Amino acid sequence: MSVLPILTLGDPRLRLEGQPVDSFGKYLHELIDDLTDTMRHAPGVGLAAPQLGEALDVAVVEVSGRLLELVNPRIVRADGEDRDLEGCLSIPGFFAYVTRKEKVWVVAQDRRGKKYKVSGSGLLGRALQHEIDHLDGKLFIDYLTDLETELIPVSSLEEEGVDEEEREALAHRG
Numbered sequence: 001m002s003v004l005p006i007l008t009l010g011d012p013r014l015r016l017e018g019q020p021v022d023s024f025g026k027y028l029h030e031l032i033d034d035l036t037d038t039m040r041h042a043p044g045v046g047l048a049a050p051q052l053g054e055a056l057d058v059a060v061v062e063v064s065g066r067l068l069e070l071v072n073p074r075i076v077r078a079d080g081e082d083r084d085l086e087g088c089l090s091i092p093g094f095f096a097y098v099t100r101k102e103k104v105w106v107v108a109q110d111r112r113g114k115k116y117k118v119s120g121s122g123l124l125g126r127a128l129q130h131e132i133d134h135l136d137g138k139l140f141i142d143y144l145t146d147l148e149t150e151l152i153p154v155s156s157l158e159e160e161g162v163d164e165e166e167r168e169a170l171a172h173r174g
């Protein structure tokens with residue numbers, strides 16, 4: 001288990017489509033452990049394999065102390081709309097308001113290949129959508145029409161009076 005460097009915006013590997021996982025052995029288990037360690041070290045609420053340079057459909061999400069190991073995850077149902085600030089460990093120092101589904105239902109496999117379902121709204125729902133986007137080579141900035149005006153540097157959140165606790169929470173993204 002290791003903390004690995006997280007790729008940042010501009011690295012073409014962030015744009016690679018994740019390949020489906022069909023082997024549930026040691027290689028996958030080490031990748032999941034590395035993702036978990038690296039996410040917790042950042043710290044973040046999620047991390048996807050492409051952010052470590054692995055073009056595989058694997059991600060982890062951890063919200064409210066519950067770790068989800070997501071292998072071959074896909075959204076099977078979505079409901080409502082939610083607009084909130086979002087950040088990405090691959091785009092450090094910047095946030096933006098992104099409109100996403102309010103609640104999603106996801107089918108995934110665990111590290112042994114066993115299928116399970118999970119649903120989430122709020123931060124969990126957003127983290128699930130954000131990480132599954134990474135597996136399609138998609139980043140939150142792709143939802144923005146004008147980076148110049150919509151991308152918010154963390155320093156300007158301070159100026160806007162977003163308190164430290166909230167800024168800290170915002171930094172905890174994937």
Ligand code: NI
Nearest residue numbers: 088089090174
């Ligand atoms: Ni991200």
